[in-house]
Amino acid sequence: MFLSDYKLLFKQVSLTVIFIFIYRVLFYFFNTELYISSSTIEIVKALLYGIRFDIATAFIINLIFILFSIVPVRNSFYLALLKKIFILFNFFFIGFLVVDLEFFSFFGKKLTFDVFEIGGDIQNQAPQLIKNYWYFVLMIFGNIYIFSKLYPRKREIIKFNTELKLYKVILLNIIVLIITAIGIRGGVQLRSLSPKNAFVFEKYELGNLSLNAVYTLVRSIGKKGLKEVSYFKADSLAKEFLLKQKGHKTAEYEKEFKLKNANVVLIIVESLSQEYIEKGYAPFIEQLTKKSLYFSNNYANGRRSIEVLPSIMASFPSLVGKPLYQSQYQTNKFYSLPQALKKEGYITSFFHGGKRGTMDFDAYCSSIGFDEYHAMEDYPDKGHFDGQWGIYDNYFLDYFIDKLNQYKKPFFSSIFTLSSHQPYSIPSEFQNKYPKGNLEIHESIGYIDDSLREFFEKIKKTNWYENTLFIITADHTQKLESSKFNSLLGKYRVPLIFFHPKIELNKKSTRVISQHADIMPSTLDILGVKEERMLHFGDSVFSNNTGVMINRVGSDFILLKSRNLIRFNLQDAKQYEVGEDYLELKSKKVDLNFLKEIKAYIQYTHNGLIKNNIYD
Numbered sequence: 001m002f003l004s005d006y007k008l009l010f011k012q013v014s015l016t017v018i019f020i021f022i023y024r025v026l027f028y029f030f031n032t033e034l035y036i037s038s039s040t041i042e043i044v045k046a047l048l049y050g051i052r053f054d055i056a057t058a059f060i061i062n063l064i065f066i067l068f069s070i071v072p073v074r075n076s077f078y079l080a081l082l083k084k085i086f087i088l089f090n091f092f093f094i095g096f097l098v099v100d101l102e103f104f105s106f107f108g109k110k111l112t113f114d115v116f117e118i119g120g121d122i123q124n125q126a127p128q129l130i131k132n133y134w135y136f137v138l139m140i141f142g143n144i145y146i147f148s149k150l151y152p153r154k155r156e157i158i159k160f161n162t163e164l165k166l167y168k169v170i171l172l173n174i175i176v177l178i179i180t181a182i183g184i185r186g187g188v189q190l191r192s193l194s195p196k197n198a199f200v201f202e203k204y205e206l207g208n209l210s211l212n213a214v215y216t217l218v219r220s221i222g223k224k225g226l227k228e229v230s231y232f233k234a235d236s237l238a239k240e241f242l243l244k245q246k247g248h249k250t251a252e253y254e255k256e257f258k259l260k261n262a263n264v265v266l267i268i269v270e271s272l273s274q275e276y277i278e279k280g281y282a283p284f285i286e287q288l289t290k291k292s293l294y295f296s297n298n299y300a301n302g303r304r305s306i307e308v309l310p311s312i313m314a315s316f317p318s319l320v321g322k323p324l325y326q327s328q329y330q331t332n333k334f335y336s337l338p339q340a341l342k343k344e345g346y347i348t349s350f351f352h353g354g355k356r357g358t359m360d361f362d363a364y365c366s367s368i369g370f371d372e373y374h375a376m377e378d379y380p381d382k383g384h385f386d387g388q389w390g391i392y393d394n395y396f397l398d399y400f401i402d403k404l405n406q407y408k409k410p411f412f413s414s415i416f417t418l419s420s421h422q423p424y425s426i427p428s429e430f431q432n433k434y435p436k437g438n439l440e441i442h443e444s445i446g447y448i449d450d451s452l453r454e455f456f457e458k459i460k461k462t463n464w465y466e467n468t469l470f471i472i473t474a475d476h477t478q479k480l481e482s483s484k485f486n487s488l489l490g491k492y493r494v495p496l497i498f499f500h501p502k503i504e505l506n507k508k509s510t511r512v513i514s515q516h517a518d519i520m521p522s523t524l525d526i527l528g529v530k531e532e533r534m535l536h537f538g539d540s541v542f543s544n545n546t547g548v549m550i551n552r553v554g555s556d557f558i559l560l561k562s563r564n565l566i567r568f569n570l571q572d573a574k575q576y577e578v579g580e581d582y583l584e585l586k587s588k589k590v591d592l593n594f595l596k597e598i599k600a601y602i603q604y605t606h607n608g609l610i611k612n613n614i615y616d
Contacts, residue, residue, distance in 0.1 A: 006172055008152060009069045012086055015150060016058040017051070019090070019143070020212050023097035024050055027209065030101040034205045036483035037583075042206060049200070050210035052186060056193055057215045059183035061093045062086065066180055070173040087147045093214045095140045100213035102133060105479060106422070108303025108491065109554055110195070111213040112220035112322070128388040132423045195219055196555040196569055202587075204488045204553060204567075225328045226320065226606040229570070231599035235607045238600040242536045245597055246545055258528030259500070263468040264341070265404070266414040266519075268308065269448060270421045271441060272474035274298070274493040275485040281437060281445045284453035285472065289497055293505035295514040295541065297582065298496035299489070299549040299560070300476045302516075305416075306359045308475040311516035313337050313368055313414075315538040319552045319605050325364045329609045335533040336368035337520045341412045344529055347371060349407070351400050351415040353379065354390035361416070374403065386425040393419040394427070394451040401458055409464060416475070419451075420444040439479045465501060469526065471519060472497040484583045489560065492551060493582075498522070498541075513547035513560060533615045536604060550601055559598040566590070568598050 024047060028035065035043055059066070065086045100111050130137055186193025195216050199207035232238040274296055277286050289296075301311035302318035310316040310324045314334045320327050338348040349372040350365045352358065356375035365373045376390040384395040391399070400415050407413070419426060424444035434446025452472075459465045474494035480486050485493060496514050498505050517538030524531050525540035537550060549560040556569045563578045565585060573595050576585035608614025 005069060009066060009176065012065065012151070013058050013062050016061055016090055017054050019094055020054040020057055020097065020214070021051060023094070024054070024209065024212055027101055031104060033481055033486050036486055038203055038206060042201065042203070043209065046201060046206040046209040050198070050212065052193065053198065053211055053215050055183055056186040057212055059180050060218055061089055061214065063180065064089060066176065070176055072169060083151050086151065087144060090147050091144050094143050096213050096217055098136050098139045102136070106304065108476070110208060110211050110216035112216055128423065199554065199556065226609055228610050229603050229606050231603050235603060238603040239536060241596065241600045242604060246539055246543070259469055259526050260528050261410045262527060263410050263464050264412040264471065264523060265468055266471045268312070268414065268416040269472065269474045270305070270417050270419070271476065271478035272420065272445065272494060273477035273480060273485060274495055275480055275482060276445045277495055281435060281442050282449040284449045285495070288499060292497045292499040293509055295496040295511065297512065298473070298494060298514040299492040299551065300474065300494045300516055301551055303476050305475045308516065309361065309364055312519050315517045315520040315535045317517050317537050317550055319557070320609070321552065325360060332609060332612045334368065335531070335615065337523060338412060339369035340524055340529060340531045342369055345410065347407050347411040349374065349403065349411070349413045351396070351413070353393065353396035353418050386419065388423060388425055389418050389421055392427050393417045393448050394454065397451055397455045401455065404464065405462060417448055420448050438481050441479045470499040471523065472499070473516065473519065484581060487583050488553070488585065489582050509541050510544065511541045511547045512562065513549055514541050515549040518547065535614065557598055557602055559601065561594070564594060566594050566598050568595065
């Protein structure tokens with residue numbers, strides 16, 4: 001071997017580090033709204049801190065190239081092979097950094113291996129993704145050109161050859177292997193570097209700026225399930241502790257009405273952040289809130305559409321680290337809202353205008369007891385296809401009405417809209433009708449809001465409208481523009497509305513905080529349906545406690561209760577006092593009873609799923 005071989009190796013690995021760093025900087029510019037409340041110094045510190053992850057990632061990407069480079073073989077064929085190995089691996093992995101520039105806003109976290117579990121959806125949407133993100137395709141293939149151009153030519157390598165003696169080759173190869181091992185593990189510390197090490201900043205968003213998507217993706221490969229914990233001597237004690245933290249129904253409410261046998265229509269609006277209502281992009285929904293029981297401080301229990309159904313339908317927040325029904329616990333037994341209502345004689349159905357199989361919605365709905373699932377394939381006029389995801393919302397809502405009119409009463413039916421999903425397509429006849437705002441999603445929010453206005457106008461003429469409880473919420477937030485909502489809590493805030501045409505529900509609750517997991521127990525409570533097999537995450541909004549929100553953000557668990565927030569990563573805990581606008585977080589001493597409560601939730605979740613006895 002020659003000295004030039006080691007110089008080449010150093011140069012190419014360094015080139016990968018530079019590329020990764022550049023894409024982290026680009027990540028900042030693609031997601032500047034996340035860092036409105038961060039100072040320039042904080043951003044620079046996060047970028048510099050991330051170089052450690054960049055170096056580790058570069059060694060991971062180039063591991064095969066490094067191993068082949070220290071093999072003492074040199075001829076034209078082998079030099080060409082080394083170049084191809086370097087370009088191929090860097091092209092493949094750096095491509096994920098390009099993807100992460102935009103798709104972070106959909107996942108709410110850096111890419112992990114579970115992205116491949118929605119490969120079918122990505123494959124189906126490939127044409128429109130390429131069309132709308134053509135510049136990403138150019139960037140990915142541009143990487144090949146740059147890596148190829150910056151790779152030294154064969155004659156340049158040979159020109160600087162300085163032959164080394166065998167003992168020096170062996171010694172240098174050992175040094176290369178040691179440096180590679182240290183690089184991959186991120187240093188010589190006791191435990192290897194991991195994604196959670198990025199979250200050392202006061203603001204959670206800065207941790208994602210330090211990380212790169214290739215590192216989180218590779219580190220998630222082969223990850224096993226949850227680990228059993230023993231914060232309490234017995235799982236039953238954890239459950240008992242959680243029950244004690246909940247308030248009790250007031251005597252006055254127990255004497256109140258119950259909507260016995262009322263129909264239930266649950267509307268899940270794609271990407272409807274609370275910000276859009278406050279900024280006036282959804283005027284009809286805002287008007288409806290004045291006649292409803294309305295929770296503006298409501299939280300989604302996940303950041304992806306695929307996480308929303310277990311939270312709403314089974315009262316199970318997204319605490320596993322991946323979508324529940326794509327995890328190893330997907331075969332666990334869960335009791336759901338449609339199952340509980342079917343026992344009361346309800347006809348149950350779920351509607352989504354997307355293609356059957358999207359997000360595994362159809363399979364999951366079937367598993368939790370929905371009688372019917374209606375998708376794009378069931379819609380009669382394929383001319384209303386948006387060309388991307390499914391049927392435009394206004395048309396599919398009409399189809400929804402037609403089906404509801406046919407159902408025997410009482411019925412429970414849910415519809416999940418889709419037009420406010422990227423690429424935010426609306427029918428040509430509605431274009432330029434709604435405020436375009438400052439974000440590309442704003443016009444589509446105006447469209448779905450107007451579609452819901454027409455929906456309610458039409459169903460007022462039906463014979464079931466006045467005996468129906470309507471529940472409106474969103475799956476998650478998406479693109480946001482204000483610092484208030486681009487915060488740890490703001491990114492989860494979606495509206496929750498309970499509306500009944502004949503009853504003033506807004507006088508029936510004093511709840512301060514609510515979450516998706518509250519929807520199932522609240523619905524059963526107001527209908528007077530008693531279900532003993534209920535999870536302990538959610539609670540009826542008609543109870544007299546202030547409510548909680550529990551979520552998993554990366555490797556951290558967060559619990560919000562009143563104006564206190566605790567963040568816990570199974571080792572360290574931080575507690576904050578929450579400001580009135582739920583934006584400012586002020587550090588405070590950890591309350592041991594509050595810490596005990598979040599530990600109870602974690603033990604209840606982990607051990608209950610592992611043992612499949614979470615309802616016992």
